[in-house]
Amino acid sequence: MATPFAALEDRVNSAALSRLANAQARINGGAAIAGFFDQRAADVLAYAQGRQPQFQCPESLAGSVLEDDAIEISTDTAVVLFSGRVSRIVQDGTGWLTLSLQEL
Amino acid sequence: MAHVRTQIRAQVIAALAGLPTTGNRVYPGRSLPLDPDRIGGPGLLVYCGNEEIEAVTLHAPRLEERALMLHLRGVVKAGSNLEDVLDQIALEVQRAMAQQLPDTEHIALQVDEDDTLEKPCGLITLTYRMKYHIAADAPDVLM
Numbered sequence: 140m141a142t143p144f145a146a147l148e149d150r151v152n153s154a155a156l157s158r159l160a161n162a163q164a165r166i167n168g169g170a171a172i173a174g175f176f177d178q179r180a181a182d183v184l185a186y187a188q189g190r191q192p193q194f195q196c197p198e199s200l201a202g203s204v205l206e207d208d209a210i211e212i213s214t215d216t217a218v219v220l221f222s223g224r225v226s227r228i229v230q231d232g233t234g235w236l237t238l239s240l241q242e243l
Numbered sequence: 244m245a246h247v248r249t250q251i252r253a254q255v256i257a258a259l260a261g262l263p264t265t266g267n268r269v270y271p272g273r274s275l276p277l278d279p280d281r282i283g284g285p286g287l288l289v290y291c292g293n294e295e296i297e298a299v300t301l302h303a304p305r306l307e308e309r310a311l312m313l314h315l316r317g318v319v320k321a322g323s324n325l326e327d328v329l330d331q332i333a334l335e336v337q338r339a340m341a342q343q344l345p346d347t348e349h350i351a352l353q354v355d356e357d358d359t360l361e362k363p364c365g366l367i368t369l370t371y372r373m374k375y376h377i378a379a380d381a382p383d384v385l386m
Binding site for chain 1: 277278279288316320355356357358359360361362364365366
């Protein structure tokens, strides 16, 4: 049986996903997974600038994703926002994955 | 006339402009990071760094021997061939410097890479030492 806090985490995760998801991902051409897509500007190595595309989603929906898997991010209306590969996978310990993405 | 440092920097930029990989994307003293995808390809940053200064005469105005550190930094975003592009920049810069500024001495090469942007990103920094002489009261005149 889930502890009260774990149950609360599940409810918060579920509510956040259903209310705030802004994109969907298809990994290796599979089913659409709802989540949060972001590609903020970033500076690296002090002299270079670019974007850091990331997709966050519940681990239960994308638990089998592997580094180098192909990924396409799109809106609900099928506008493609990003196409590339998964470069890094980080688990946050509360049931969410953060996928760092790179262009091919 | 401008300080000899400024004149040297202009000479270096003229020597490096139009190289096959970095083209005319050569920037002097740029303090902001650059995005190679937004400037049309890999870029080159040119900086005049620190100098060692030694007086070689006793009487005033003293003759100064100066050793200037020139930093030439290539900035690249690329896929799996990132290191090849960085090496190609080094090849082109070293050739141009040897041909057009033969009195400079190549003393260091540093490579840095980062894998957290939308494409792998790398820097290659070539450091040259350039000796020159000026009179202490005329830093705009190369001797």
